[in-house]
Amino acid sequence: MEAIIKVENLHKYFHSLHVLKGISLEVSKGEIVSVIGPSGSGKSTLLRCLNHLEVADKGSISFEGQFIAKADASGKAVYKNNREVLAICSNLGMVFQNFNLFPHMSVLENIIEAPVMVKGKAKAEAVRIAEELLDKVGLLEKKDAYPNQLSGGQKQRVAIARALAMEPEIMLFDEPTSALDPELIGEVLQVIKKLADEKMTMIIVTHEMNFAREISDRIIFMDDGQVVVDGAPAAIFVNPDHPRIKTFLNKVL
Amino acid sequence: MENLWNISRFILEGATISVKIYAVTLLFSIPLGMLCAIGKLTPLKPLQWLLELYTWIFRGTPLLLQLFFSYYGLQILTGIELSKEMAAYITFVLNYAAYFTEIFRAGIQSIDKGQYEAAKALGMNYSQTMKRIVIPQAIKVILPPTGNEAVTLIKDTALVSAIALADILRNAKSVVSRTASVEGYFIAAILYLIMTFVIINIFKYIEKRFAYYN
Secondary structure, eight states: OOEEEEEEEEEEEETTEEEEEEEEEEEETTOEEEEEOOTTSSHHHHHHHHTTSSOOSEEEEEETTEEEEEEOTTSBEEEOOHHHHHHHHTTEEEEOTTOOOOTTSOHHHHHHHHHHHTSOOOHHHHHHHHHHHHHHTTOGGGTTSOGGGSOHHHHHHHHHHHHHTTOOSEEEEESTTTTSOHHHHHHHHHHHHHHHHTTOEEEEEOSOHHHHHHHOSEEEEEETTEEEEEEOHHHHHTOOOSHHHHHHHHHHO | OOOHHHHHHHHHHHHHHHHHHHHHHHHHHHHHHHHHHHHHHSSOHHHHHHHHHHHHHHHHSOHHHHHHIIIIIHHHHHOOOOOHHHHHHHHHHHHHHHHHHHHHHHHHHTSOHHHHHHHHHTTOOHHHIIIIIIHHHHHHHHHHHHHHHHHHHHHHGGGGGGGTOOOHHHHHHHHHHHHTSTHHHHHHHHHHHHHHHHHHHHHHHHHHHTTTOO
């Protein structure tokens, strides 16, 4: 299958802290990959490297064969210029733990902002698409509300609609339910599940183990900046043969 | 003794120059402050240092000293002779822009990092992010301190009486020495109070208009 994202030997340091220690992975079109692992294992940093919210120090990252960063002879990650990187990365939709909706804009304005400003879509067309997406996440009646009038779960559903409005090739979810009250988690997972049914390519960093197991084609277990296991959900949840996974699962399940 | 009407009219004539300085200062110092604030936030080190020096000098010395310098000092040093009014405009604009630079810089920096990240993830470039996402939110943050400066400014215009511009204060003073009574001071105080009342309420109105979101 065609790799949509390819990462090779990725390293990231925060000052002297070595956060990613040589990550390699591929994600194919239509694949749903969940990234799990203990806090501080580098899951979010990996995800944020994929769309240039963090700058990797070593290794390569490519999207549909186009390099965002390419390792030079010494292994150092050399990035394309900012404009090219931004253009490539706009194919990757991102959903944040803290939603990051634009508080000064209504729900509808949040969603049409980037399609109009970045893609140059006509406003009427952008509104039509936004309303479709809002209907899909079940919030059409909230289109004129401001983010502070929404619950956490509603905010995250709007944030998903906002990312989808850019018609991304792949969606990245960075702990999308970690900031939510328990009773609001379900509505967000349901929306993600809908996307899975539509074969949207997704990488999901999550602490929701049951959800990850149910939805994913593949699970990546990370610990201490490394990919410990990359395999089918059963390999991780049913017969975890790796001691570090056992310890982790015993803690969270 | 001159009647109250004549005194008032004379002092009110001084309001022309006060209001002119006020309007020119706000009109030019706010955009200048915004540019300098954005300049301070660019990664260009020399520009940052230059702007740092500028805000330090103008916030670090008395406005009155700056006024004396541009009216008397500049002429002695360079031979450039500014009119009193021009010296006042230039000094006030540079001085207030220095304060606005710091207010705007702090306002822009108070916007959450997540806003930049969300904009970037949506493919927005730096100038789109500033124009559409950061600055509109920063305006709400900077409105109250800007309103404070706007109130202070109308009172600071009284400093121009020190370079013999016939503003409210100078005219009031000359009335008081001519009539040997304090009515002139009271009339000046009332004029300042009316003006600050108007300014305060204009800013209250603007702040209310930005209260639609948190």
